Amino acid sequence: MNIGEIARRAGVSRSTVSYALSGKRTVSEATRRRIQDVIDELDYRPNAAARALAEGRTRTIGLVIPPATARLTHMQLDFVASVVEAAARSDLDVLLSPSGGDHERSFERLLSGRRVDGVILMEIRVKDARVDRLLREDLPFVGIGHTAGDHRMSWIDVDYTTLIARCVHHLADLGHRAVALINRSPELVAAGYGPGLRAAEGFAAAVAERGIAGFEYACGDDTAAGRAVVRRIHAEHPEVTAAVTLNEAALPGIQQALEDAGVRVPGGFSITGVAAQRWAEDFRPPLTAADVPAQQMGAQAVELLVERIAAPDAPPRHILLTPPVSLRASTAPAPSLAESTQARVSGSGGSTAPNGR
Template sequence: MNIGEIAKRAGVSRSTVSYALSGKRSVSEETRRKIQRVIDELGYRPNASARALANGRTSTIGLVFPPAGNHYTGMQLDFIGSVVEAAAAFDYDVLLSPSGVDSDRSFQRLLGERRVDGAILMEIRLEDDRAAHLAELDFPAVAIGRTAHPERGWWVGLDHTALTAACVHHLADLGHRRIAFVNRPEQLLRTGYESAHRGLDGFTKAAAERGLTVRTYCCGDDAASGQACLARILHDDPATTALVTLNEAALGGLYRGLAQAGRHVPRDFSVTGVVAGRWAETVTPQLTAADVPAEELGRLAVDLLVERLDHPDAPPRHHLLTPPISLRASTGPCTAS
């Protein structure tokens, strides 16, 4: 069931079979058909490892994402799905690597053992040792998110700064003066997680610009934390009338906390933020939010990576997306005196 067997049965040499399959040299129509018939009969498919060894390309891309400890959000899921599908369209397989940092064994496997032709990095940090390491090796990679030095890299990302700022302006326009920001967990912020940082930045600056009174919080990635966080918000400043969140997983808990505190959304309290559209439509009332276009991000990341693989010397490219805020049902005019 290898190429030699095909060659023997078709009465040609191994190289002829190879050329017939790859089309890199001309093969007469007759022998091509003869070879094809044998291949169809035996159901032959060339061995991926041998091919990878011979031509130096694995036809596989690595998707590097942090370990599940802090479990995945719906957005990440959509993203993984779209990456896999987009890669399949280019005949690439996707290898998953649960690596948080440069030194991970899994990360070393991908790179050192040449299991993949290129990589897509999720959950980027402002100072990301994985990204830095890859850049240093000139290894083809595309980041999801911008590091602190975005100009030299290949990446796709959301403009979290602009998105949270847009949320603030939306709330300010509705008359809200005292608002809270619910970020991802503190550990992520501390380690320089990009969206947490830039989101916080955009929020803070826009709030200052509009002269708002704000408080910012970090919140665990689960409903219970969201509920506790909301209790804290109302305890710290009962006059708070709105919040902006990046934390998809906590959203259900935030809503529950509001209900528990007797605040009706959106009559007494407005909620908005940056979350996946599908998720925003799941909660009641449906969330007015900047919808994270996870599928598009995944597709674009694959497009960029494939381009980089096909043209090793191409100059860095990137896509910065700023999806608009979708008005749904969770924000309304401020009714506080």
């Protein structure tokens, strides 16, 4: 239950409910009583953080998304939707603002004008100038993602290092001796994009531990790049029988390229990785993957920000999520060298559960 629902049932505006709760402006006795009756009926009890926000300045939070690509991926859109939905439950508006490149002025206007009570940052680099800028501005903020070794900010993130390593161990357990990592775009990785760098670290550590060959490929966030990277892998390393990826936007192209080459998944080639559940389930066959809980992360980011606004001097909180690898149908035992060519054409299904590493 939130202020918006109380306003609807009482037949008044949200601001009127806010004024009645905070006492910042005079509300007629009849209106106040009508609002109170609804509150009593619904047993509405605003918590301390909500009360602090009711006494704030704008009741608006900023959601900052760097224009890393020409369009947002589905996972990014899931984060945006979850933040907006969670903010609405707290009776907050969301101001969407890009940053990076030609969009720095938008980010600066967001801060210098004090148009918001706090900020949520997405797509964070391991060294991120926006984090330093927000710390200097002394504006409450939270990251979906985190910088390297900076404990001055609150954040929620996915443990890409561990999850990509688990995917490699799963493939190694199935007998694959040469695997590829399909990472995010060269521009993002070069810019220090956190998930991309941490995925590469987890991949390198896991292939070294298992004594198998590993090859990393950067890949743009689109279908064409997905097709191109599969062609490169087959041309440069035909011994590769499986791939791990965190590039969900490239998955349709990866699937198309494998189909065009007559390579059957999972009989001739296995693929796994980290992706939003929607992408994993749309892949054919459905992708064995650690499903990124975007809705949960967006909601928790809003909760963290509300806490920061209410108590800016409280110690920062850090939430690192490690969702399980959901076993689907895109991984299977590696084909032997003798049957590799035939397996890539005919294929066969089946897979086993990842280990608990």
